[in-house]
Amino acid sequence: MIRFGYAIRRSGVLAAVVTALACGTAAAQTPVKFTLDWKFEGPAAPFVVAADKGYYKAEGLDVTIDTAGGSLEPLNRIASGTYDIGFGDINSLIKFRDANPNVPIKAIFMVYNKPPFSIVGRKSRGVVNPKDLEGKKLGAPAPDGAYAQWKIFTQANNIDPSKVTIENVGFPVREPMLAAGQVDAITGFSFSSYINLKDRGVPADDISVILMADHGVNLYGNAIIVNPKFAAEKPEVVKKFLNAFLKGLKDTVKSPDTAVDSVVKRNDVAKKPVELERLQMALKDNIVTPEVKANGFGGVDMGRLDKSIDQIAITYDFKNPKPKGDAIFDPSFLPPAADRKL
Structure with a gap:
């Protein structure tokens, strides 16, 4: 009985030590x-x-x-x-x-x-190169990080901004509007807008991704x-x-x-x-x-x-x-x- 009680006490002490160590680790x-x-x-x-x-x-x-x-x-x-x-x-x-x-x-x-700042357009709507944006409608959320670089982009690519119609659109409707043809191009992060468009059924070969970093926006x-x-x-x-x-x-x-x-x-x-x-x-x-x-x-x-x-x-x-x-x-x-x- 004495040995058994000792084993129980010893087991209890070990358990307490393990618990204390675990709590100490969590606290650390x-x-x-x-x-x-x-x-x-x-x-x-x-x-x-x-x-x-x-x-x-x-x-x-x-x-x-x-x-x-x-x-x-x-x-x-x-x-x-x-x-x-x-x-x-x-x-x-x-x-x-x-x-x-x-x-x-x-x-x-x-x-x-x-940076992934980009202009993402539809080739079927005539947007392949930066200058193609003239005469087109661009969907751009006002707080969008890519749109924030628009002035740099237009200057670097000799785009006349007065010839581009900017439509302030919300983030959730940006890609759907381009997919539906309500705008000709949008601003956005390349890997977001491109993938979202494909996921909405727009053929990959109809999507143009113009990375701003490849066109004079050196950020x-x-x-x-x-x-x-x-x-x-x-x-x-x-x-x-x-x-x-x-x-x-x-x-x-x-x-x-x-x-x-x-x-x-x-x-x-x-x-x-x-x-x-x-x-x-x-x-x-x-x-x-x-x-x-x-x-x-x-x-x-x-x-x-x-x-x-x-x-x-x-x-x-x-x-x-x-x-x-x-x-x-x-x-x-x-x-x-x-x-x-x-």
């Missing part, structure tokens, strides 16, 4: 609120792959990932402190910083080395951004987040077919073939660019960023002195350069 997880720029679609794969493979947890992080309604929403969420880290358009960030100089949010990891795209207070108080947490994300990004590049499953399971209306094609477009056109192949993921060329800010000045009147790239992008949180190589 630092909460991080992260916001995407859009829905759970193919290009969001690197963020959710890092979650599903336990990369955030391995870094001691408890990351919550939420969707958003466009590239501007993450800026407001990060600036207010409602979210710690997010994913948004660096060009919108530059304008936001100018309008809100007391909220110095910064980009810390460039994801879309080449960067979406980046990971951080709340300045959070970055100052928890710099190691920010670095750990980027370490985990980088692993998810590399896994996504290596196996898009597997990675997209992490997106589809979070989106009840998503179709795997559609989201896989969307992801593959983003990887090819926006993420794994020649610059990234040469220099690795995450960083920027400061000279190129400075020139992009000069180009933004074509569409935006800076209220304060025009910033330099190093005021917008902080590389100090990036993983080591060797780890960022493909």
